[in-house]
């Protein structure tokens with residue numbers, strides 16, 4: 327479960343203040359399947375970064391499963407991100423020198439999953455997102471939408487309790503996006519994984535149980 | 547005008563052959579406004595890379611304005627890309643250490659446009675894509691959709707005769723995408739610039755005069 331309490335983020339550029347998020351109140355119960363939409367620059371990525379603990383708020387607090395993120399040590403926070411949260415970055419953030427499979431295995435290896443199981447699970451997830459046969463390719467030798475799906479596979483492979491996905495279908499055609507959303511929906515239904523998507527894609531919005539809108543850093 | 551004659555591209559991975567494009571025949575007259583759609587991995591980026599001369603075909607040829615690209619010297623080809631073609635990359639390819647404005651100015655500077663005119667034109671184009679006030683920001687301090695618009699601004703700033711845009715609205719909400727397409731359409735109408743887009747976005751397809759579909763590397 328995610329709780330955002332009066333959450334705010336201000337960036338600073340020289341002497342200029344940029345209020346990217348303002349007083350966000352949000353409650354996302356365990357097992358929810360939620361879409362966050364809003365214009366370019368409205369604060370979606372910022373909100374996801376704060377919820378994941380990748381960035382720190384200027385005001386307010388984030389709670390994951392009742393735990394306040396700002397009260398965790400650096401180690402406890404990185405532990406939470408490793409074991410309990412899967413993150414799909416808007417720009418994928420794949421490791422260029424690793425193959426698609428190695429990129430997907432990486433998180434499970436860090437979690438201490440045995441090598442054979444990492445490999446099987448990575449292959450299985452890559453097949454589920456339609457990338458069977460491409461496991462050995464490096465990101466530079468994949469299409470944009472294929473790279474995006476490796477990023478999604480990496481986030482879901484270890485079935486973490488919470489998935490934060492930043493525009494996960496931006497570079498996918500509607501058919502590929504549809505298959506992906508069906509996969510994520512079934513993971514939500516079968517494993518009770520909580521999903522929070524930021525998206526511009528009406529298709530993704532159609533799959534969500536609930537739609538949240540951001541405008542100029544505020545919920546509307 | 548663009549002509550693709552029996553254009554093919556095969557990638558090689560170890561001893562594996564990947565036929566990404568197969569015998570593409572294409573004729574795009576000057577001033578056309580064309581969309582290229584197709585599933586993820588169908589060859590859209592590959593085709594754009596071949597048309598721009600950024601990559602070389604395995605079979606067939608590309609002609610821009612009647613000139614065969616494979617008969618140009620390295621200098622003539624890079625000259626053509628600098629002066630006659632604007633390219634919007636699927637992954638933007640912005641220079642991280644330059645501001646948004648410097649990224650947009652870069653091409654005009656290389657073209658020998660006077661500094662004052664570069665600056666004015668860059669500011670004007672950034673305002674036209676809705677980024678007024680963000681000119682001094684570096685890419686890392688911009689949202690995904692804002693970075694995408696800097697990449698578009700950079701390609702159109704010097705009003706080249708041909709624009710190749712690889713999924714230019716992928717990270718934009720529908721309202722921002724709409725404004726962008728209206729801008730590009732007006733440049734097509736007022737300046738006779740030729741546009742070839744690769745896209746998954748129905749909104750972009752609605753603006754195009756003509757729709758081309760790729761499937762598994764072949765036109766359908």
Ligand SMILES: Nc1ncnc2c1ncn2[C@@H]1O[C@H](COP(=O)(O)OP(=O)(O)OP(=O)(O)O)[C@@H](O)[C@H]1O
Pocket residue numbers: 466467468469470471472497498499557558559564566584585586587588589590591592593636
């Ligand atoms: N450098 C490369 N080496 C090997 N295969 C490649 C390379 N680049 C692309 N491919 C393959 O060629 C095919 C076409 O890729 P391309 O990037 O043109 O697709 P696309 O239509 O742009 O896809 P998307 O919509 O996902 O961006 C894909 O199957 C891809 O995996």
Ligand SMILES: Nc1ncnc2c1ncn2[C@@H]1O[C@H](COP(=O)(O)OP(=O)(O)OP(=O)(O)O)[C@@H](O)[C@H]1O
Pocket residue numbers: 337338339344346364365366367368369370371372373416686687688689690691692717718719
């Ligand atoms: N590091 C930063 N420094 C300054 N301003 C920033 C920084 N990162 C983001 N911003 C600004 O904060 C605002 C919100 O950015 P954010 O990336 O959250 O938007 P977004 O809703 O994800 O947009 P998009 O749909 O384009 O991805 C934007 O106006 C952006 O320019």
Ligand SMILES: [Mg+2]
Pocket residue numbers: 370371372416492689690691
């Ligand atoms: Mg974003």
Ligand SMILES: [Mg+2]
Pocket residue numbers: 469470471590591592636712
């Ligand atoms: Mg592509």
